[in-house]
Amino acid sequence: MPHYFEPAGPVRADDLRPLDVVLAGAPAGVVTAPGVFSANRLDLGTSVLLRTEQRLGGPVPAAGRLLDLGCGWGPIALALARLAPDAEVWAVDVNPRALELTALNASRLGLGNVRTALPDAVAPGLAFDLLWSNPPIRVGKDALHGLLRRWLDRLRPDAHADLVTHKHLGADSLTTWLGAQPPWTAQKLASAKGYRVIRVTRAP
Numbered sequence: 196m197p198h199y200f201e202p203a204g205p206v207r208a209d210d211l212r213p214l215d216v217v218l219a220g221a222p223a224g225v226v227t228a229p230g231v232f233s234a235n236r237l238d239l240g241t242s243v244l245l246r247t248e249q250r251l252g253g254p255v256p257a258a259g260r261l262l263d264l265g266c267g268w269g270p271i272a273l274a275l276a277r278l279a280p281d282a283e284v285w286a287v288d289v290n291p292r293a294l295e296l297t298a299l300n301a302s303r304l305g306l307g308n309v310r311t312a313l314p315d316a317v318a319p320g321l322a323f324d325l326l327w328s329n330p331p332i333r334v335g336k337d338a339l340h341g342l343l344r345r346w347l348d349r350l351r352p353d354a355h356a357d358l359v360t361h362k363h364l365g366a367d368s369l370t371t372w373l374g375a376q377p378p379w380t381a382q383k384l385a386s387a388k389g390y391r392v393i394r395v396t397r398a399p
């Protein structure tokens with residue numbers, strides 16, 4: 196996935212960069228490294244997603260399995276892990292370096308409830324109670340659609356997914372496409388700074 200990372204190998208100590216962010220309403224000192232998405236800052240789209248969740252998202256399931264699809268260095272998974280310390284938070288990415296950084300950040304923040312995994316390493320029978328994602332739009336429409344279908348199909352019946360994407364990267368057409376994929380329905384939960392947060396639920 197050259198749009199997101201070049202295979203960079205394991206993170207070395209001198210690759211690590213400290214970054215101070217706010218996750219789930221509290222400061223978090225994390226580390227990032229070259230070769231992962233938004234290594235220098237909390238991505239603006241991710242920030243819009245996390246703020247929207249605080250205002251409008253509704254409760255995060257206190258237990259069960261929560262999924263961050265495309266975790267990067269981990270901001271969404273780490274926020275979920277803070278919000279739901281008794282839940283199991285799965286941070287999934289195709290970039291091994293992203294998984295390594297997410298695991299390192301979870302450990303630095305004392306979050307023992309984060310599991311990191313390559314997509315194919317998640318056992319097929321595992322179902323999720325919530326999905327939050329800043330998905331990899333730049334993989335191309337067909338790959339993105341396949342990816343979203345694959346993981347939406349793993350949501351439990353009452354679960355929903357919240358996805359953030361920029362309007363210039365096709366947020367509105369993605370919402371329309373999602374809403375036309377039975378059994379899903381999709382609507383805009385919020386818009387800010389050019390980003391849309393799309394909520395995907397099972398149609399009644």
Ligand SMILES: C[S@@+](CC[C@H](N)C(=O)[O-])C[C@H]1O[C@@H](n2cnc3c(N)ncnc32)[C@H](O)[C@@H]1O
Pocket residue numbers: 196199200232233238241264265266267268269270271287288289290293314329330331332334342
């Ligand atoms: C827009 S970035 C978001 C990263 C992180 N969640 C954040 O908010 O900073 C999308 C992530 O999806 C990952 N990705 C790309 N293709 C993927 C796939 N097929 N399955 C899972 N993750 C993928 C990329 O490596 C990248 O880390």
